[in-house]
Amino acid sequence: MKYIVAIIQPSRLAAVHEALVAIGIEGLTTSEVQGYGRQKGKTEVYRGTEYTVNFLPKVKIEIAVGADMAEKACDAIKGAAESGKIGDGKVFVLDLESALRIRTGEAGVAAL
Numbered sequence: 001m002k003y004i005v006a007i008i009q010p011s012r013l014a015a016v017h018e019a020l021v022a023i024g025i026e027g028l029t030t031s032e033v034q035g036y037g038r039q040k041g042k043t044e045v046y047r048g049t050e051y052t053v054n055f056l057p058k059v060k061i062e063i064a065v066g067a068d069m070a071e072k073a074c075d076a077i078k079g080a081a082e083s084g085k086i087g088d089g090k091v092f093v094l095d096l097e098s099a100l101r102i103r104t105g106e107a108g109v110a111a112l
């Protein structure tokens with residue numbers, strides 16, 4: 001199993017969600033986060049003054065998937081989150097050791 005952590009632009013959440021549902025993802029977690037990448041959260045010049053915001057709002061999506069679904073999920077996220085501009089975000093894929101559905105006791109992929 002894999003655990004996918006995607007950081008995306010908040011405005012892309014609905015499109016990414018739709019793309020993930022379309023490939024059969026049945027559960028996910030989202031949270032509002034703040035962060036920065038290579039541009040260090042540097043923003044635009046406003047009325048002659050350059051404003052620097054260290055942390056920009058992003059949405060984090062976490063999804064546990066069977067290993068066979070990981071690439072498909074990453075492709076779906078990229079396809080729906082990409083605007084081509086800086087700050088579009090990143091996708092990290094981690095190995096997932098175990099999963100458990102609390103109600104039934106199902107474990108592993110069956111718990112997803």
Ligand SMILES: Nc1ncnc2c1ncn2[C@@H]1O[C@H](COP(=O)(O)OP(=O)(O)OP(=O)(O)O)[C@@H](O)[C@H]1O
Nearest residue numbers: 007034035036037038039058085086087088089090
């Ligand atoms: N190395 C990192 N580790 C953890 N989170 C990161 C990392 N890089 C980026 N992020 C998160 O992803 C968000 C979006 O990053 P961003 O897309 O700006 O990356 P980038 O490397 O600057 O690429 P780009 O040049 O396309 O902007 C950041 O605000 C931060 O929350």
Ligand SMILES: [Mg+2]
Nearest residue numbers: 037038039087
């Ligand atoms: Mg950036």
